[in-house]
Amino acid sequence: MTELRRVAMTGGHGFLGWHTACRLRALHGIEPLLVGRDTWADPSALRDALDGVDTVIHLAGVNRAASDEEVEGGNVELAETLGSALGQRPVHVVYADSVQRELDNPYGRGKRRAAELLARLPGTFADVVLPNLFGEHGRPAYNSFVATFCSEVAAGRRPEVTGDREIPLLHAQGAAQALIGAALDPVDRLVPVEGEPHGIGEVLDRLTGFQALYAERGELPDLSTSFAVDLFNTYRSYLFPGQFPIAPSVHGDARGDLVETVRAHGGTGQGFVSTTRPGHTRGDHYHLRKVERFFVLAGEAEISLRRLLHDDVVTFRLSGDTPSFVDMPTMWVHNIRNVGDRDLLTMFWADQLLDADQPDQYPEKVTP
Template sequence: MLRLAVTGAGGFLGWHVRVLLRALGWPEPTVITRGDLADPAAVAAKVAGVDRVLHLAGVNRGEPAEVAAGNVQLAAQLADGLRHAAVPPGSVLFANSVQAGNGTPYGDSKATAAGILADTGLPVDDVLLPNLYGEHGRPYYNSAVATFCRVLAEGGHPEVHADRELSLVHVTDAAARIAGVPAGGSWDPAMPALRVGVRELADRLARMAATYRTGEIPSLTDRHDVRLFNTYRSHCFPAHYPMPLPRRADPRGELVETVKAHGGSGQTFCSTTRPGITRGEHFHLAKVERFVVLRGSAEISLRRVGSTEVLRFPVDGDEPVLIDMPTMWVHKLVNTGADELVTLFWTNELFDPGRPDTWPEAVEQTRAKPVAVGA
């Protein structure tokens, strides 16, 4: 368990690093802001004695001159602060790029930044990262995956202007590599890559979106399928939920099709919950999980990890709906009625007590801001 300091903690990779550390119960990393980087004394105070400094801050998009100058300046500011530290950190990790030194303003600035950090004399782990994708990436900025997912979530069709092969790594795998987290959960610090053409990627995501439009689960044949689907779902939440479910009745009774999963395994279970009782209070890093209340009334509450805003969905068995829990959102279900609650749960994988992918955390936080959805 390392003591870490992080630049770029609010960015795409930085947020995923903090979520993974939170799941594992590691100490909150010390955050070095852009304002801190402008003050060598502030940086020195924050890095003093930590085990590792993670330099994740960078400039990926913009005018070429601004991108080049930004990456070099950030590294130079951090290096200045490192030299002033009373107790130097144990090491520095630099989130570099496979494009380093490729002759572009971005690639050359990343290579220069690596050299600046190496000149501090501290051990530097220069990690060359490929294209990263994952939940809550910024469309038109972080990756083609984020862009395609947002376009599909809004009902559009991704446009592919030039096809080429991509090497994609899920951001939680990169977070594990960067933070020094050993393998053993839903992450893999070896960063297994998905090699896929841009057009094939767009088609793959479009098929997932088309299947999921009616609440059906697409075929999830490998870990990248699961993570691409979770990434797509992150762009659907909360606007697409709750999703209504068709109810069919005849003289024998009623039927509700709650889960239709294409070509995959999974686990379905049903629970009863007494009035006033809460279930959940945890989040998942990779698991796909569905809640459907079949009898009684309840409130399903969710909060994105690291946020204080709570989303609340009132649900009732008289009008069955599905709500799929987005990964990296803390969630709970509370029986708000006077009678016993009957709820169906489905997950895309069989429960493994040794690797449950269930990380305890309360939904309600101090100063949480409630937001009612679908009331």
């Protein structure tokens, strides 16, 4: 294994690019150079951008276009453009390939031919063959059927399943892990990455189950498997921020008030309560996989969130006068600040038991 220094990522502003950049930032403290369309369209600007780069993670691809020729030729052209920009300088290239490379269709042929061209470049080449991907903030009707289903179900619609079958699925963070692992080992290699088979209808049934529990009542589904957590985190990214805050019913009598803070239907969980003094802030971090809830029970709070590698901040005002909660989406930096004149009482809940060695918690300011 080598230490990554200057990394460039083509297609870095896309779905897999965002997930890979988030993981590089969280686990390696690296901010890759994200090569977008404007730079790609200018050969001299592309050469200048890649000058001095020692590793290129090539994610840019064409999987939908107006014609089959554009799909096949587009992937080949992207590889040729990258090769021209690098010239004869030896660079380690990590290629996000597809299992469709084995199929005789335009996308498969284009990806396979692109891999052949990239393998001929000076330097080393890692061909990472990925299955069907899903994950937070995927583009509906483009990145995967899971993105389409999540968007539809979150909007209260029920899509139809045609040709139900099992498909190997991999969360985008799993793909990012494989790509980064290949980047850390600069040798010529083929890296097949397996997915976990799940039926199309099964995925839709799980999502509609999430909707019935979570979107309608704020209850957490069974999160006892890794796939369930990944799919749930993907689904809830399509609900944020419009779903929050949620204010459950308060049951009161002469003794006082009672409010349910968490109803979880399976998996691990840990809760704790904190007080925060006026003017103070907790948080300023993000998670890659953790499901986390902030429930304000007393006092006045502002919860602020910013999607990692983005600038816009979403802020919620919560009050203990109407006990309510916001769930933190994965890969969104978040904090909670006491904006009142008395102590803020907050209950926190997470689906992971705290592991001090691997807390899945990465410091970063919501507002730098």
